[in-house]
Amino acid sequence: MRVNVDGTEIEVPEGTTLLEAARAAGRQIPTLCFDERLKPFGSCRVCLVGVEGRERPVASCTTHCADGMRIDTQDATARRVAGAIVELLLSELPDPPEPGTELAEVAAGLGVTTTRFDGERHARDHDTRHPYLAFRHELCISCGRCVRACDEIQGAFALTATGRGFEANVTAGLDSGFLQSDCVSCGACADTCPTGAIIETSLLPAASPAEDRA
Ligand code: SF4
Secondary structure, X not given: OEEEEOOEEEEOOOXXXXXXXXXXXXXXXXXXXXXXXXXXXXXXXXXXXEEOOOOOOEEOOOOEOOOOOEXXXXXXXXXXXXXXXXXXXXXXXXXXXXXXXXXHHHHHHOOOOOOOOOOOOOOOOEEOOOXXXXXXXXXXXXXXXXXXXXXXXXXXXXXXXXXOHHHOEEEEOOOXXXXXXXXXXXXXXXXXXXXXXXXXXXXXOOOOHHHEEO
């Protein structure tokens, strides 16, 4: 089938998502909950794009192409909503996203340098009980990538999404930490985490003992 991405006509096979089509056309769309190694989830809404004839932007990672579709990756409403979502995420973090993380890159790509939302911020809460993997809970944006990577890549099912709203987070096992969970230390969670919330212990900046769950 043929689709048009920002004025460029391309041929794509059946089942292609708008995100895949955009990338095939050389266009960049920011994503946060998406990892090409995992099944698309469509939860973060940062990958919104405009589609001709649709009243509202759609999530490009979970929407499939149809023949003749015209996709606008620069749709003003989609970019505005995506920027506001990232601002909301930043408003809950204790510090700006760490340089080099996907969240920092997505924020920069959307021109988000600060947040206009002045709400409650997460207190630092570091779980460093595992010898190789540390969890900085305050950096979790609940994208679900670590949970899906643990399930889909490793089949370990060691991680669980917990809480709702501001309390949403991720736990290993029954909050006993990675060490007492079914974690096999594969590191898939740390590899996919877009914020550095799960990180190899060797890469963890020095933390005060008060921030660590010992
Ligand atoms: S720990 Fe990282 S990968 Fe897991 S849900 Fe939180 S931000 Fe996403």
